[in-house]
Amino acid sequence: MSCTVVITQPTYLPWLGYFEQMARADKFIFLDSVQFERRSWQCRNRLKDAREEPFWLTVPLQAQPQSTLIQDIRISTDQPHWRKKHLVSLQTCFAHAPFFPAVFPAFQQWLEADQAMLAELNIAGIKMTAELLGLRPQFLRASQLGVNGRRSELLVNLCRAVGATHYYSALGSKSYLEEVLFTEHQISVAFQTWEHPAYTQSGITFVSHLAAVDALMNLGPAATRALLSTP
Numbered sequence: 001m002s003c004t005v006v007i008t009q010p011t012y013l014p015w016l017g018y019f020e021q022m023a024r025a026d027k028f029i030f031l032d033s034v035q036f037e038r039r040s041w042q043c044r045n046r047l048k049d050a051r052e053e054p055f056w057l058t059v060p061l062q063a064q065p066q067s068t069l070i071q072d073i074r075i076s077t078d079q080p081h082w083r084k085k086h087l088v089s090l091q092t093c094f095a096h097a098p099f100f101p102a103v104f105p106a107f108q109q110w111l112e113a114d115q116a117m118l119a120e121l122n123i124a125g126i127k128m129t130a131e132l133l134g135l136r137p138q139f140l141r142a143s144q145l146g147v148n149g150r151r152s153e154l155l156v157n158l159c160r161a162v163g164a165t166h167y168y169s170a171l172g173s174k175s176y177l178e179e180v181l182f183t184e185h186q187i188s189v190a191f192q193t194w195e196h197p198a199y200t201q202s203g204i205t206f207v208s209h210l211a212a213v214d215a216l217m218n219l220g221p222a223a224t225r226a227l228l229s230t231p
Helices: 016-023 082-094 100-112 118-133 151-161 171-175 179-183 213-219 221-227
Strands: 004-008 027-030 044-048 054-058 138-141 166-169 188-191
Touching: 004 016, 004 151, 016 118, 016 221, 027 118, 044 082, 044 213, 082 100, 082 213, 100 118, 100 213, 118 138, 118 213, 118 221, 151 179, 166 171, 171 188, 179 188, 213 221
Parallel strands: 004 027, 004 166, 027 138, 166 188
Antiparallel strands: 044 054
């Protein structure tokens, strides 16, 4: 039986392309068993401000050794109001957006939950967004699959553990992914070629590659889902 798998790190407020990958996945594995990268998409993402300039929303993190795995990264307790600040940013950016009343409550409920771990926060937010978009692959966490290996070997072993026949990868992985390892286990590899679309956005200047919440607020879940170009 055909089974397409996507393996990617759990990021904060992901961009639309993250969900385009999900739209093509039967099984979606959160790669939380690898080393955390400082100042990465794992803990921050962008929205557009009133000046039509992108700005960052960043989750504050506890100081931890550089070798700490994503699954073990803790959210800082020294900045207790960061969640409220992020919610205020969403309200400021989207209060007049057409779908603010329909979309904001889901993001509010997510951010007001009290997750202590970054991976738990991100995964909960990704699943919430996926539900808004009507995307329901089987979600799995690499840290719970008991699989070892490094780089391409790890990805192949994860694919094998869940019965993958196809692996759909982000385009950025093409430079280092060892496709021969997948071929040896009868797993085909395809790379994402989806291009970020322009859509009706608040303001005059369109800013691409923002967090997907921007499209959800401006277009609504159904029209945002249509941007992913997968039935």
